[in-house]
Amino acid sequence: MKTISRMIIILLVATLIGGLFYSAVSAGSSSTSQTSISERPTGDFPQPDGDRDEGEISFPAESIKSLAIISIVCAVYLNVVKKFAVKKPTLKPIL
Amino acid sequence: MSKQNLTKLFLDLGAFIALLIVSAPRFTGAAIHEWLAIALSGAIVVHLLLNWNWIVEISSRLFSKSAKNSRFGYFLNWGLFASGIMIMLSGLMISETVVPFFGLSLPQDMSWKSLHELSTNITMILMGLHVALHWNWITNMFKKLLAPRPQVVAPAFTIHRKDA
Numbered sequence: 001m002k003t004i005s006r007m008i009i010i011l012l013v014a015t016l017i018g019g020l021f022y023s024a025v026s027a028g029s030s031s032t033s034q035t036s037i038s039e040r041p042t043g044d045f046p047q048p049d050g051d052r053d054e055g056e057i058s059f060p061a062e063s064i065k066s067l068a069i070i071s072i073v074c075a076v077y078l079n080v081v082k083k084f085a086v087k088k089p090t091l092k093p094i095l
Numbered sequence: 096m097s098k099q100n101l102t103k104l105f106l107d108l109g110a111f112i113a114l115l116i117v118s119a120p121r122f123t124g125a126a127i128h129e130w131l132a133i134a135l136s137g138a139i140v141v142h143l144l145l146n147w148n149w150i151v152e153i154s155s156r157l158f159s160k161s162a163k164n165s166r167f168g169y170f171l172n173w174g175l176f177a178s179g180i181m182i183m184l185s186g187l188m189i190s191e192t193v194v195p196f197f198g199l200s201l202p203q204d205m206s207w208k209s210l211h212e213l214s215t216n217i218t219m220i221l222m223g224l225h226v227a228l229h230w231n232w233i234t235n236m237f238k239k240l241l242a243p244r245p246q247v248v249a250p251a252f253t254i255h256r257k258d259a
Binding site for chain 2: 025
């Protein structure tokens, strides 16, 4: 029961944030009045680079890119924190 | 290592791998991309439930001195949550598989596609910071998991009964 109520809270918060985003984007796009996909002319357009044909195994470059972004941000943060961390004074033993 | 920590570690590891797979829709195809993203959002809900005590604790004493070190992580996690919702929402708006599967059709707008890409990039940066904040926990868990367990040695003495 406790878990279900927590799940409901998470979903409610997610719905609230999603609703705010949706209304913000809808308001923004209606003011700029962009052309929707359904209104665009259809035809044979060349496939963008990276799209693959059926049965062809492609390299997961996007995954590698995501992993690289996460790794670089993580490494930079850890190094910055290490550099600016306040060192606690250590007590020297009295001889 | 406690059972809950082990569950957290494997759930987070699985979610991280799923995130990397989901971030390559050209490699997986639209169907796997969308359904795996739905599953990943379920895993994130479980992740939040497992860390519920921390969320409640920091929320209750957010502006006190004792929560000074956790404040950055707290707001970062809110940002990550919001950007994750933005990815899901924009992804559903441009869905090719999941939304039509339920017999629904949504008005298509090109702005959702650019928002989907933007929120993905923001999420990757925030995810890097999230991993960095928990780096010590992650490395400690792996050290404990991979460290050889001490063997229990049987006592090297025998008990002799006096009357034997």
